Amino acid sequence: MNILAIETSCDETSVAILETPRRLRANLVFTQIAKHRPFGGVVPEIASRCHVEELPGLLRQALTEAGLDWRDLGAIAVTHGPGLASALLIGIAAAQALALRLDVPLLGVNHLEGHLCSLFLDESAPRFEDALPFITLIVSGGHTQLIRVEAPGRYRLLGQTLDDAAGEALDKGAKLLGLGYPGGPLIERAAQGGDVRRIKFPRGQPTEHAAGLDPELCFSYSGLKTALLYQIKANPAAATEPELKNTAASYQEAVFDALIERSMRALERDDVKFFGCGGGVSINQRLREKLAVMAERAGTRLLLAPPKFCTDNAAMIAAAACRQLPLAPDAEKIPRLDVHPELIFGVFQALEN
Ligand code: KG4
Ligand code: ZN
Numbered sequence: 001m002n003i004l005a006i007e008t009s010c011d012e013t014s015v016a017i018l019e020t021p022r023r024l025r026a027n028l029v030f031t032q033i034a035k036h037r038p039f040g041g042v043v044p045e046i047a048s049r050c051h052v053e054e055l056p057g058l059l060r061q062a063l064t065e066a067g068l069d070w071r072d073l074g075a076i077a078v079t080h081g082p083g084l085a086s087a088l089l090i091g092i093a094a095a096q097a098l099a100l101r102l103d104v105p106l107l108g109v110n111h112l113e114g115h116l117c118s119l120f121l122d123e124s125a126p127r128f129e130d131a132l133p134f135i136t137l138i139v140s141g142g143h144t145q146l147i148r149v150e151a152p153g154r155y156r157l158l159g160q161t162l163d164d165a166a167g168e169a170l171d172k173g174a175k176l177l178g179l180g181y182p183g184g185p186l187i188e189r190a191a192q193g194g195d196v197r198r199i200k201f202p203r204g205q206p207t208e209h210a211a212g213l214d215p216e217l218c219f220s221y222s223g224l225k226t227a228l229l230y231q232i233k234a235n236p237a238a239a240t241e242p243e244l245k246n247t248a249a250s251y252q253e254a255v256f257d258a259l260i261e262r263s264m265r266a267l268e269r270d271d272v273k274f275f276g277c278g279g280g281v282s283i284n285q286r287l288r289e290k291l292a293v294m295a296e297r298a299g300t301r302l303l304l305a306p307p308k309f310c311t312d313n314a315a316m317i318a319a320a321a322c323r324q325l326p327l328a329p330d331a332e333k334i335p336r337l338d339v340h341p342e343l344i345f346g347v348f349q350a351l352e353n
Contacts, residue, residue: 001075002025002068002075003018003019003077004062004098004318005017006015006314007079007316008051008083009081009083009111009323011031011035011042012312013032014027016059017066018319021326022322024121024195025066025067025068026062026065027308027315028065030139032046035050035212036224037180040180044086047084049191053077054197055091059098071264073098075096075099075106075107077095077107077108077109078092078094078337079109079113079114080338081110082142082277082341083142088339092108096291107325109324112140114317114319116149116276117319117322118305118310118319119278121286121316122305129152132151132313133150133151133271133272134272134275134276134303135274137275137282138277138279139259139281140165140281141284142168144165144221145157145159147280148266148272151315153323153324157213159266162199162210162211162218163222164220165221166256167184167222167281169221169255170184170281171183173187175206176228176239177228177238177239178246184284187252188284188285191249192245192297194250195249195252197251198250199231201227201228201245203258204224205261206218219259221258224251224254230282230334250329253286263291263294264294274300275291276302280310282310283311336338
């Protein structure tokens, strides 16, 4: 079956067509970065207007690239949260209209589950079922979560950030360093050749108030951002060359050390054979190297998505929908989909029990 998927949760407009189980026939991503850059971050109103403008063309182009006709589509999938409400709405409206017109099932996908399923999109990756149970770290602009995947559709949240997400910490740090938006890739570039030990930044280990989760598996990045601010105030040269690369490298290292330390702890307490990492931050080369060392030490196999599937894309939404399809209660019926901007636990909470 061909699933057409739409992703509009933030500042990427994306359409993909996946022939189940994993033949990707098209994956088009229009990134809006240039439109938001003058404002130093994502402007929701601009994002949704841009989705409206780009989506029709991307839909037609995806069909052409896949060599398919509308009638060849067997299901429509769309991200219904978490994300920016007004941006999600555009994708949902389009998906709903398509499903009605084509009389095919409509599937709402949790964006985080999409990131999780991106780990299995590549043909060289193991099959999802063969990796079970596994632990995965989702690191994006809005989320930082350690999840134990027990079975298809059964996820247990092990830990998460109590304040900023890892990507957010990089974005805010880049702003403080005058690097611009989006911060992750700019810090990565600025950190090239820098000394990761030049400045000792905190590794943000929460000790309590972890919302029912084990604080030892949780993250806190708000203190790190403040530490950078004080560092720059006390020593403005830290934000200009030649010191900038050392500051950026030390800051980036602090963000990643926290991820590695909590992930290693989760692995030491478990006996899973696979550890995965997905989401926009997982494209970072330094993080990928550190994850490889950690996995080796823990004796687990590392699952990383190819770079093109790390940042937001609709292929991962199609992959998640593909997993959902057999579980859909009534695949013939077109459900009404609502927007869930705060769908942090939508899928994940259900999985916890
Ligand atoms: O998953 P994603 O594309 O969108 C969300 O779901 O949020 O992740 C976006 C995040 C941003 O914080 C961005 O700065 C970060 O991923 N990112 C990176 C890199 N490229 C994007 N972080 C570190 N290194 C990168 N090269
Ligand atoms: Zn994302």
